Every structure is written in C-alpha cells, then in structure tokens.
Amino acid sequence: MHITFKLYASLTDYLPPDRRPGNVIELDVAEGASVAEVIAPFSLPVKMVHLVLINGLFVPPEERTSRALKEGDVLAIWPPIAGG
Secondary structure, rough: OOOEEEEHHHHHHOOOOOHHHHHHEEOOOOOOOOOHHHHHHHOOOOOOOOOEOOOOOOOOOOHOOOOOOOOEEEEEEEEEOOOO
C-alpha cells in the first residue's frame, strides 16, 4: 500500500538526507499498517511526535498504535513547537 509521509521542523532530520529539503517521502507499507508501525523504522523520539495528522485530521496519542492507514493516505507529523 502506498502512502505519503511528511515530517516537519526538526523531525526532518530523521528522513533520508536526499528527502530532507522537501520534508516528504513516498512509502510502501503493509496493508492496514498503523501510524506507530509507519513511524517505527524512522526512530522518532516519542516525545518529539506531538501533532499527528492523517489527511489533515488529528490522530490522538491513544489511537496511534491502532489507527490503520489506507491506500493514498498522507501521514504528517510535527514536533512540539514553542513560540512567543
């Protein structure tokens, strides 16, 4: 199954070097893969996985191990961001 995976801000450092400038990578994942299963190979620190969206809709932390992705989904992740 094919999905689009986007990492933002400091999380782009976890993408392959050639994909960092665009912050996006196309992935082939197992049918019904969960958000957590897609994230795992990238070794993202749990504390840095703050805002998770599938197709622009928020995925709460308690659903990230069970929420299955579908063909063509866009999974986007942001770290905590402070501002002032």
